[in-house]
Amino acid sequence: YNYETKGGNTAQDRxxxxxxxxxxxxxxxxxxxxxxxxxxxxxxxxxxIIIAFCFEFSYYFIFQNQMPLSFNKYFLKYIMLPFVINFxxxxxxxxxxxxxxxxxxxxxxxxxxxxxxxxxxIVVHQLFVTIYAGLLLMIFLSTIYHDKKLTRLTSLISxxxxxxxxxxxxxxxxxxxxxxxxxxxxxxxxxxxVAHVTAEFVINS
Numbered sequence: 001y002n003y004e005t006k007g008g009n010t011a012q013d014r015x016x017x018x019x020x021x022x023x024x025x026x027x028x029x030x031x032x033x034x035x036x037x038x039x040x041x042x043x044x045x046x047x048x049i050i051i052a053f054c055f056e057f058s059y060y061f062i063f064q065n066q067m068p069l070s071f072n073k074y075f076l077k078y079i080m081l082p083f084v085i086n087f088x089x090x091x092x093x094x095x096x097x098x099x100x101x102x103x104x105x106x107x108x109x110x111x112x113x114x115x116x117x118x119x120x121x122i123v124v125h126q127l128f129v130t131i132y133a134g135l136l137l138m139i140f141l142s143t144i145y146h147d148k149k150l151t152r153l154t155s156l157i158s159x160x161x162x163x164x165x166x167x168x169x170x171x172x173x174x175x176x177x178x179x180x181x182x183x184x185x186x187x188x189x190x191x192x193x194v195a196h197v198t199a200e201f202v203i204n205s
Contacts, residue, residue, distance in 0.1 A: 034103055034106075034107060034145060035103070037144045037145065038097060038106055038107065038110050041110050041111075041114065041141065041144070042090070042093060042094055042097065042110060044114075044141075045086075045089075045090050045093065045113065045114055045117060046090055048086075048117065049083065049086045049087055049090060049117075052082065052083070052086075052121060053079060053083050056078050056079045056082075057079055060074050060075075060078075060079075077124075078124060082120055082121065082124050085120060086117050086120060086121075089113055089116060089117055090113075090117075092113075093109060093110060093113040096109055097109060097110060104147070107145045107147065107150060108150060108153075111138070111141070111142055111145070111150055111154055112157075114138055114141065115135075115138050115154065115157055115158065115161070118134035118135055118137070118138050118158075118161075119134075119135075119161045119164075119165065121134055122134050122135070122161070122162070122165045123164075123165045123169050123171050124171050124172075125172075126165060126166065126170075126171065126172055135158035135161065135162060135192075136158075136191070136192075136195050138154055138158055139151070139154055139155050139158055139192075139195045139196060139199050140195065140198075140199055140202075142154040142155075142199065143199050143202045143203055146203055147203075148200065148203055151196070151199050151200060151203060152196075152200075155192065155195070155196040155199070158192065159189075159192055162185075162188060162192070166181060166185055167185075
């Protein structure tokens with residue numbers, strides 16, 4: 001009787017070990033994949049910073065005749081300040097990503113950093129096209145981590161950031177809210193809802 005019990009326990013222990021090994025392998029694979037995604041995500045941050053810098057620089061000379069600001073003021077306000085803040089944010093994100101050990105914390109760190117980067121650009125320009133391009137990209141980027149909570153948090157912060165950029169923060173003193181802005185905002189809310197539902201569908205599929 002004792003031998004059978006011992007044998008039974010041994011079999012159960014083996015099954016338990018096999019199950020734990022498979023679970024550990026699956027977790028390691030997920031962590032490895034998310035590490036790869038995070039590296040790509042951080043590189044995307046740097047690419048966006050460089051593209052934005054080049055775009056802003058060339059934009060001034062293309063529309064130089066229509067610019068109310070001198071080059072020095074434009075360079076400081078629309079090129080240098082956003083570049084310095086976002087580049088520092090990129091460096092900090094990269095350093096913290098190497099220091100943290102918890103994969104989930106790293107995912108949230110990189111995602112919130114990208115949201116802050118996008119928020120700065122939409123505040124600087126206060127154009128709906130930058131809001132669509134920046135924040136919608138962040139919502140869909142959040143799906144690569146396969147975390148519903150992170151995607152929902154990203155969508156919520158994106159929506160709140162859009163409200164602040166459109167109606168509260170006035171980086172450009174000449175910007176005034178018009179009826180067209182209100183109608184554009186209503187359309188934007190609808191697009192955000194569709195984007196969030198689509199993002200959750202991608203996670204569930």
